[in-house]
């Protein structure tokens with residue numbers, strides 16, 4: 366495709382900031398920016414209408430997708446500010462198509478530093494997008510007037526929105542209120558961390574080699590660098606497509622956040638993996654933690670893992686994960702809480718030595734990677750999710766052997782899905798004992814300093830871990 370000389374293309378783009386997306390945010394030569402802004406605005410409209418960014422991006426023309434993903438993620442990280450600015454510029458709600466183009470341009474342009482293109486370029490290209498779209502052509506003069514005023518009066522307009530907490534923190538009001546209540550001393554840091562870019566972290570398959578050796582392979586074979594995080598993790602200095610990772614297809618390495626890499630060691634620590642242990646991974650797709658458990662157990666180990674997953678489509682991803690890593694588990698598509706449906710098939714109704722319950726949750730700990738999550742969730746989702754977590758805990762606990770351990774975790778930072786859930790469980794079960802556990806881990810650096818286990822830099826997702834042991838009757 367040829368591009369007219371006066372239309373900026375992604376090759377004019379500023380250098381991406383640290384950690385910006387993986388392969389998906391690489392510049393796309395020769396693609397007109399207005400087209401990408403138009404597609405980004407359409408995606409933003411769909412996300413604000415309740416669809417996940419992942420699903421929406423799948424519908425974007427393949428050639429536009431990487432650039433649109435980078436722009437959409439940035440727009441979602443600045444959506445609170447953009448909506449406040451749009452209201453200041455146009456107090457009466459414009460049609461959704463126009464609103465979302467304005468919000469896209471404002472989200473990307475309001476901060477000079479960090480804008481993917483110079484603000485005047487974003488403005489002129491947003492106007493171009495309106496002129497080229499029959500659904501908005503008639504409004505292009507209005508869009509032009511709003512955005513030119515924004516360029517002229519930017520500082521005053523931004524200052525006028527500063528008192529609005531949604532504009533200031535780019536999270537919904539209820540989310541900010543919850544975090545303030547849960548973490549009176551740290552809520553601002555958590556919100557700030559949520560708007561940063563997450564690093565790309567690898568888990569080295571310890572069956573194939575050490576993390577130290579893989580770090581060297583990264584440098585020698587792929588010109589990539591990183592630092593060791595935890596016993597088998599490597600945080601890359603820059604994200605890279607998995608196709609660039611040496612031995613990825615052969616199962617030498619997987620992509621997994623540093624906090625998620627804590628699950629398998631926490632559950633297995635102190636267990637004899639040379640014995641024929643029965644382990645249940647109750648909510649398993651896409652299988653990251655299932656695979657880590659099996660990698661730790663080792664080749665030829667008699668440990669058996671049953672992986673349950675309610676969503677049949679997601680369950681297929683467990684199979685793909687295990688196949689690439691040459692690992693085996695019994696995968697069953699079922700509702701883990703409906704024990705009678707799967708227990709006999711899993712292990713003939715024998716009790717389990719260890720259970721991993723990586724429960725469905727708000728995903729409030731991974732908003733750095735999924736910036737749409739904060740705008741998709743409703744406050745009422747939290748109590749519904751907490752009830753689901755409680756149902757799963759209650760259903761699975763009786764299946765644990767006396768002396769066995771259950772690791773409860775969520776990628777949530779809200780206490781309702783972590784500490785409060787476990788406190789309530791302990792108060793109902795006098796045979797449950799809380800072992801030394803990490804508790805709530807915050808996104809970015811862990812509250813306790815820079816360390817997350819051995820060698821860790823602590824730049825991880827938000828997570829909650831509670832390790833429970835069943836006392837003898």
Ligand SMILES: C[S@@+](CC[C@H](N)C(=O)[O-])C[C@H]1O[C@@H](n2cnc3c(N)ncnc32)[C@H](O)[C@@H]1O
Pocket residue numbers: 625647648649650651652653654655673674675676679699700701702723724725726757
């Ligand atoms: C947090 S994800 C699990 C991530 C996984 N442990 C990993 O490390 O790759 C939670 C999963 O639980 C599944 N799920 C939700 N409710 C379930 C239920 N009642 N029974 C089984 N799986 C369930 C969801 O479909 C989702 O795939």
